[in-house]
Amino acid sequence: MDGHRCCTKQNVKRGLWSPEEDEKLFTYITTYGHGKWSSVPKFAGLHRCGKSCRLRWINYLRPDLKRGSFTSEEKQTIIDVHRILGNKWAQIAKHLRGRTDNEVKNIWNSCIKKMLFSQGLDPNTHNLIPSHQRAYNDVACKCNVSPNHELSNSVFTLNSQITNAYTLEMGTPIFAVPDNQPPLLQNPNPVWNQSLTDFTSFPHVSSIESTPNISSSLVNLSGIGLLNHENCVWGDSTFAPFEAPILEGERPMRQEVLQEKEKVSEMGTNKVIQNVDTSFDSSSFDLRFVESTFVSDFMHHDFISMDDFAWN
DNA sequence: AAGAAACCCAACCGCGGAACT
């Protein structure tokens, strides 16, 4: 199949990246953009395959990455979006500013899966596991979710912050770039004036935290950037790929196709949504609507406890 | 203190599909 010939070439290093390699790659991409990934190692002076360079940049070197452990809000967002989209890590990651699909996948496999299981929930379906129906309440959870997220609502009720964020109208700014700060997605150099020689602090400090011009009030605590307003920081694609500036009109068709593809794939994941709204878009979908679609019939019942019903 | 087991996460692999020739 693919084969990735670049990877089969001799003299291609594999395994962990050294700080020197990181610096080479970082310097090259922040200066020239990545262009064709397959040619990056050659021009950057790296003995790596293009694929490896791409992965390193996306998962580690990109300046807009958020470092550190996941907050309870982020974990809750992952759970909520995963419930609807399934293992679409890249799409889930779009709803978590500064997080990669790899990170989301890792936190899911290492932590959230166990947490859900300990609550008696099937991580794949988010339904109650029958054998756990009378025991889940006794199980302590290693990975804390928000204190407000009680067991009794873990199946369907969405974190209110998240729900509200999802239902904001397009164009309603959650946060905006200060007047003197160019929109980040349009900035050809996302290092935001960070000196290339100042590499010692990189990459363990997030660019947001280290950029004094961006006030802390810009940080959306729910971790969701949804807006397409031209002045907003995070648009539909939270992780817009960093590449050399594209000439006007260079790739309009591809973008349209991608948008359509995303729409179709997401609609396909949930036929309920598809039947109701054919213009469904993952970045702006209304979780409250989804919630009501799934939940309303159940919630009108007067359940004494979760033990009284099963989702399967 | 030392070895074993469990955990975490960076990196790799293989596939599907889009873009290119």
Next chain:
DNA sequence: GAGTTCCGCGGTTGGGTTTCT
């Protein structure tokens, strides 16, 4: 239209770290 190249995604692996015995 067919073949090739490239990119992006999800699944998996392996090694370093932490916790347990």
